[in-house]
Amino acid sequence: MCIKKHLLLVLITAVGLAISACAPNARILKDAGGIKGDKGGPTAALSFTRFPDIPLPSGADINVEKTLIFGSGESWFGRLVLSTSHGTFAMFDFFKQKLPEFGWREITSVRAATSVLTFSRRNRIATIQIVGRRLRGAESTITVSPQDVAQPPPGSAPALPPPVNRVR
Numbered sequence: 001m002c003i004k005k006h007l008l009l010v011l012i013t014a015v016g017l018a019i020s021a022c023a024p025n026a027r028i029l030k031d032a033g034g035i036k037g038d039k040g041g042p043t044a045a046l047s048f049t050r051f052p053d054i055p056l057p058s059g060a061d062i063n064v065e066k067t068l069i070f071g072s073g074e075s076w077f078g079r080l081v082l083s084t085s086h087g088t089f090a091m092f093d094f095f096k097q098k099l100p101e102f103g104w105r106e107i108t109s110v111r112a113a114t115s116v117l118t119f120s121r122r123n124r125i126a127t128i129q130i131v132g133r134r135l136r137g138a139e140s141t142i143t144v145s146p147q148d149v150a151q152p153p154p155g156s157a158p159a160l161p162p163p164v165n166r167v168r
Helices: 002-021 043-048 088-102
Strands: 025-027 061-063 068-070 077-084 105-110 114-121 124-132 138-146
Touching (some): 088 138
Antiparallel strands (some): 114 124
8 A cells, every 4th residue: 555655656746747847948048147149059049048138047947938029139029038946036136236237227126026127228128027936936027128219218307398389
């Protein structure tokens, strides 16, 4: 009887590991400093994980099912979803410290159970939402979109309407 319980436990563990191995994630090949020009390695994987204007934490995986990217280089936009073994506060501190090193200017941030950071760079806005995962680590959703250039930059005075010439 005891052998059957152990066999069942081993079988359940094996099935659980097999299912988790099928998760749709792509390993990021470079560490937290961002991805600089790499002369070697698999170019297909590097081109998929290349975001030259966003710092990527070490050991992060891209959730392929939730990620949707348009464009490339420093003009990409869309949603990039990262899963890490780092906690939510560590990820918050990472993005808050590293994004300005990549030319992003912080607009606002909120550290909470679901943390949110918003940055601007040139004509794009990045919003990062960080939530804890069930077992351990955090999931960071980075949404980058073009900034509406018709709107004044955050913190500036609203544009005044043109003067009205009245003829009597």
